[in-house]
Amino acid sequence: MKTNLQYIIVCIALIFTCFLTSANNYNKTNDKFVVVLDAGHGGHDSGNLGNGYRESDIALKIVLAVGKQLEQNEGIKVIYTRKNDTFVTLRGRAKIANDAGADLFVSVHCNAHNSAAHGTETFVLGLHANQRNFEIAKKENEVIFLEADFEKHYEGFDPNSPESMIGITLMQEEYLEQSIRLARLVEDSFKDKRKRNSRGVKQAGFWVLHNTYMPSILIETGFLTYKKEGAYLNSKNGQSKMSSSIIEAILAYKKNLDQNIGENIYEDKSPIDSDETDETTLVYDNVIFKVQIAASSRDLAPKSYNFKGLTDISKEKVGGLYKYYYGNTSDYNEIRRLEIISKQKGYTSSFVVAFKDGEQINLSEALKTSPK
The missing domain is CATH 3.40.630.40 (Zn-dependent exopeptidases)
Structure with a gap:
């Protein structure tokens, strides 16, 4: 009975592995x-x-x-x-x-x-x-x-x-x-x-x-x-x-x-230019800022190893594209600091975007509201 059970488990494992391999080859x-x-x-x-x-x-x-x-x-x-x-x-x-x-x-x-x-x-x-x-x-x-x-x-x-x-x-x-x-x-x-x-x-x-x-x-x-x-x-x-x-x-x-997603992973240890950052807070109520670092047809897990060590990665599917974001904060000065970090990592085309009630809005519209 034990031998039969082991045999069944091995068969299931092989079938599952073959399925994953086939699925992976299909995706490739x-x-x-x-x-x-x-x-x-x-x-x-x-x-x-x-x-x-x-x-x-x-x-x-x-x-x-x-x-x-x-x-x-x-x-x-x-x-x-x-x-x-x-x-x-x-x-x-x-x-x-x-x-x-x-x-x-x-x-x-x-x-x-x-x-x-x-x-x-x-x-x-x-x-x-x-x-x-x-x-x-x-x-x-x-x-x-x-x-x-x-x-x-x-x-x-x-x-x-x-x-x-x-x-x-x-x-x-x-x-x-x-x-x-x-x-x-x-x-x-x-x-x-x-x-x-x-x-x-x-x-x-x-x-x-x-x-x-x-x-x-x-x-x-x-x-x-x-x-x-x-x-x-x-x-x-x-x-x-x-x-x-x-x-x-x-x-x-x-x-x-x-650009820069899932390939050529490296760590950039260069320091942040303190003159370009503001340590004070500038919080906008009901607004979330993120740094858009990439947009691609490739669906990647929002893990640090896919994004040059950056954490706090999120993604959103828009049409046939996946947009990848770094950071999530209502503090505009904080998001500007994260934007600098993302560019140091190699995401030179990254930029700040704003969301309100889950919907993306123009950054200029977000900044028209009064900060706390």
Whole structure:
């Protein structure tokens, strides 16, 4: 009887171990940073034809170049909404990204205007700040009219209606911060590395961005209607340089997300500069301050060994990201001291955030209240 019991226990242990090993291997094979690359237009939808160039062809060539390089990174999985000259619906593009559980959605386009406008623009979802942004979004959203039964699939959405634009901005709000960060990296690379004219990061109501549940951007790589820029974007050299900037931005974004968590663990014994700390207390009633040290798609245990020896770590899942925080106090001077410590540990991008009644609020709003 005793022998049988021992045998059963060993079997259970082996099965449990195998289960854990299989689960761990499953997580490892799926623990990749998923980027969905979307070449705008395609098939019977050529996009704009400024100066005789085809937006759909140029966007595809840039996307394929971006994907080819990203695929060389073992930690990245690339998914394309299209890899040839085919038509994909807006809802189809969003579904591909959502079904993949993507960490990023990057849509590539070329601009057009009946003026000498030129330069790059990268958009995130938001209320159009002006008529120009509304017109750009309207132009891209009108692709739905090329789809059969578009009224059925887009729930009464009207690209010509500003009211429809307002409605589609709400669902992407939780990803806006990360989307803006990536958009800024793209535009900075265009401007600083490729010396392109950057028209900046902008917000507008693009349907395809609204329906993706991850940080998402739409890149307008330039104006085909501006003769010099159109020729540049239609050239191999131009497409190579634009794709290089997009690659650099995505890799920089991923590095920022994964920065200093769970890897390269070390202890920094350097002293804190006492001139930068205030030993007095500055307590704000009903406000909790934390230092956000990282945001990542990786789910890590909030243990000191994952965060360079820092204790009092907490985490919160926001959309597809995990945000990691250091400290928990109502004393603003204390949290500033902890912010210095976190930066000494290597979390150079860390910053103070504020919470009230369990909800994050703007730090400036928290500091407007009177301290005790």
